[in-house]
Amino acid sequence: MNKLVALFCGTIFGIGLVISQMVNPAKVLGFLNVFGEWDPSLAFVMIGALIISSPLFHLFKNKEKPIFSTSFSISENKEIDKRLIFGSILFGAGWGLAGLCPGPAISSIALLNISSVTFVFSMFIGFYIASKIN
Amino acid sequence: MNIVNFTPVSALTGGMLIGFSVFLFFILNGRMAGVSGIASNFLISKNNRIDNLLFLIGLILGPLIYSYFTNQKIEISITNSLFLLIGGGILVGLGTRISGGCTSGHGISGVGRFSLRSIIATITFMIVGILTVLIKNIL
Numbered sequence: 001m002n003k004l005v006a007l008f009c010g011t012i013f014g015i016g017l018v019i020s021q022m023v024n025p026a027k028v029l030g031f032l033n034v035f036g037e038w039d040p041s042l043a044f045v046m047i048g049a050l051i052i053s054s055p056l057f058h059l060f061k062n063k064e065k066p067i068f069s070t071s072f073s074i075s076e077n078k079e080i081d082k083r084l085i086f087g088s089i090l091f092g093a094g095w096g097l098a099g100l101c102p103g104p105a106i107s108s109i110a111l112l113n114i115s116s117v118t119f120v121f122s123m124f125i126g127f128y129i130a131s132k133i134n
Numbered sequence: 135m136n137i138v139n140f141t142p143v144s145a146l147t148g149g150m151l152i153g154f155s156v157f158l159f160f161i162l163n164g165r166m167a168g169v170s171g172i173a174s175n176f177l178i179s180k181n182n183r184i185d186n187l188l189f190l191i192g193l194i195l196g197p198l199i200y201s202y203f204t205n206q207k208i209e210i211s212i213t214n215s216l217f218l219l220i221g222g223g224i225l226v227g228l229g230t231r232i233s234g235g236c237t238s239g240h241g242i243s244g245v246g247r248f249s250l251r252s253i254i255a256t257i258t259f260m261i262v263g264i265l266t267v268l269i270k271n272i273l
Contacts, residue, residue, distance in 0.1 A: 001162075002162075002163050002182075002185055003184055003185055003188050005158065005159065005162045005163050006159070006163065006185040006186070006188040006189040006192070007188040007189070007191060007192045007195075008158070008192065009155045009156075009158050009159040009162075009163075009167060009189060009192065010155075010188065010189035010190060010191065010192020010193045010195070010196070011192035011193075011195050011196050011199065012151055012152075012154060012155040012158070012192075012196070013151070013152055013155040013156075013167065013169075013189075013192065013193055013196065013238075014192055014193040014194065014195060014196015014197055014199075014200075015148075015151055015196040015197075015199060015200050016148040016149065016150070016151030016152035016154075016155060016196070017148065017152065017193070017196065017197075018148070018196060018197045018200045018201075018208060019144055019147055019148035019151065019200070020144055020145045020147070020148025020149055020151075020152070021141060021144060021145070021148070022148065023197060023208065023210055024209070024210040024211060024212075025210065025211065025212045025213070026210070026211035026212075027139070029267060030138065030139055032260075032263045032264050032266070032267040033264075033267050033268075033271070034135065034264050034268075035135065035264075035268055035271075036135075036136070036267075036271060037136050037138040037139075038135050038136060038137050038138065039137070039138055039139040039140055039141075040137065040140055040142075041139070041140055041141050041142065041144075041145040042145070043145075044142045044145035044146050044149060045145045045146070045148055045149035045152070046149060046241060046242065046245075047146065047149060048145065048146040048147065048148065048149020048150040048152070048153060049149040049150065049152045049153035049156065049242045049246075050149075050153060050242065050245060050246050051150070051153065052149075052150050052153030052154050052157060053153035053154075053156045053157045053160075053242060053243070053246040054153075054245075054246040054247075054248075056157040056161070057157065057160065057246050057247050060160075060161055061247075063161075065164065066160070066161055066162060066163055066164030067161060067162050068162050068163055068164075069162075069163050069164040069165075070164075071164060072160075072164040072165075073164055073165055073166075074160075074164075074165075074166055074247075075166070075234070077234065077251065078249070078250070078251055079251065080250065080251055080254055083232050083233065083234075084233050084234070084251060084254065084255055084258075085233075085254070085255075085258055086232060086233070087228075087229045087230065087231070087232030087233025087234070087255075088229065088233045088240075088254075088255045088256075088258035088259040088262070089229070089258060089259070089262050090225045090226075090228050090229030090232065090233075091225065091226055091229030091230050091233060091236060091259045091262075092229070092258060092259035092260065092261065092262025092263040092265075092266065093225050093229070093262055093263075093266050094221070094222040094223065094224070094225025094226035094227075094228075094229060095222070095226060095237075095259060095262075095263045095266070096262065096263040096264070096265070096266025096267045096270065097218045097221055097222035097225065097266060097270070098212075098213060098218050098219055098221075098222030098223065098226075099212070099213070099222075100212075100222065100223075100226070101169075101170075101226060101230075101236050101237040101238075102169040102170040102173055102226065102230060102236045102237075102238070103169035103193065103236070103237065103238050105223075105226075106169065106173060106190055106193045106194065107193045107194060107196055107197055108197070108210060108212070109194050110194045110195070110196070110197040110198050110208075111197065111208060111210060113210065113212060114214075115212040115213065115214055115219055116210075116212060118216065118219045118220065118223070119212075119219045119220075119222060119223040119226075120223065121223065122219065122220045122221075122222070122223025122224045122227065123173075123223040123224070123226050123227040124173070124174075124177055124227060125223070125224055125227060126223060126224040126225065126226060126227015126228040126229075126230075126231070127170075127173065127174035127177050127178065127227045127228075127230075127231055128177060128178070128227075129224070129227070129228055130174070130227065130228050130231030130232055131174065131177075131178040131231065
């Protein structure tokens with residue numbers, strides 16, 4: 001059942017990325033272009049996601065276990081350290097360079113665009129390097 | 135500042151679907167949906183590898199299913215500069231794993247739980263993203 005849920009959730013997530021046009025790097029770069037021609041859409045994507053997920057998380061946060069699994073696996077890490085800031089800076093720079101973050105990048109592979117594939121391949125190299133230096 | 139190409143309704147609708155997906159993954163499988171975590175764990179960890187792969191396949195199926203049922207072609211505009219794609223990709227891969235999350239893991243799952251760590255990460259990558267675009271436009 002977990003596997004079906006994973007496939008279903010990924011698919012809903014992917015449809016959300018298409019409807020919101022976040023698979024289009026031009027929309028993301030438009031959002032980051034605050035000092036030029038600004039497209040605020042991405043902020044509304046986050047607001048839309050948060051008005052659904054946030055109340056539901058809080059409603060069910062004291063639930064003992066998830067429906068199809070024996071326990072919740074949620075990060076208890078509360079530390080605000082150099083890694084958090086340094087990693088976020090690197091991520092922000094990469095995001096601003098190409099206009100892609102992990103979700104939209106992977107979804108955009110569906111369009112068989114060579115640029116998307118190049119980006120995703122490079123991102124996986126980044127994941128691999130990070131796993132070696134951790 | 136000039137506001138252009140603003141699509142609030144489709145942005146909110148798509149965002150709500152994403153939020154719903156994140157909640158379902160939490161309440162059904164007990165996991166927080168962060169795409170950088172799911173993708174890198176698929177690469178480096180044997181734990182839940184099939185689940186992670188299926189989530190990623192779903193991400194790719196989403197646009198195909200949407201196109202199929204709406205008969206709409208999905209248009210995107212993306213750079214063809216290898217420097218931006220490879221440099222950007224490596225930075226995104228490295229940065230999200232060092233900080234432990236991306237736009238979904240920190241920005242939606244973390245902020246949705248009011249995690250201070252995720253709020254700080256989100257503010258940081260937004261500011262740096264904005265500055266990067268500003269610098270790119272000047273150069």
